[in-house]
Amino acid sequence: MNKAELIAEVQKSMGASSSKADAERALNGVLDAITSGLKKEKLVQLIGFGTFRVNKRAARTGINPQNGEKIKIKASNTVKFKMGSKLKAASC
Numbered sequence: 422m423n424k425a426e427l428i429a430e431v432q433k434s435m436g437a438s439s440s441k442a443d444a445e446r447a448l449n450g451v452l453d454a455i456t457s458g459l460k461k462e463k464l465v466q467l468i469g470f471g472t473f474r475v476n477k478r479a480a481r482t483g484i485n486p487q488n489g490e491k492i493k494i495k496a497s498n499t500v501k502f503k504m505g506s507k508l509k510a511a512s513c
Contacts, residue, residue: 424448459500469507476501 422430432444455473458465463475480496504512 467505469505471505471508472503474501474503475499 428441428444428448431448432439432441435444435447455465459473459475465473476499478497478499481494483492483494484490485492
């Protein structure tokens, strides 16, 4: 499912009186709130759905696949997601 399809699903769940623009604003608001929460708190927990958490990756040595040379990969942050119980039950 891509973002356009997700917006269409949100619009359906909001009812017949809602527009596609309303659904897009609602979805963008949720995504912005999750992003902001990760920047500030490093954790966003949605009970039953799941938890988004900032995870730190240490610097490491990798291999360039084009020529086989060793390269240094900088430390970075990534986001991990752990499914909640309701999402886990719905996906199986």
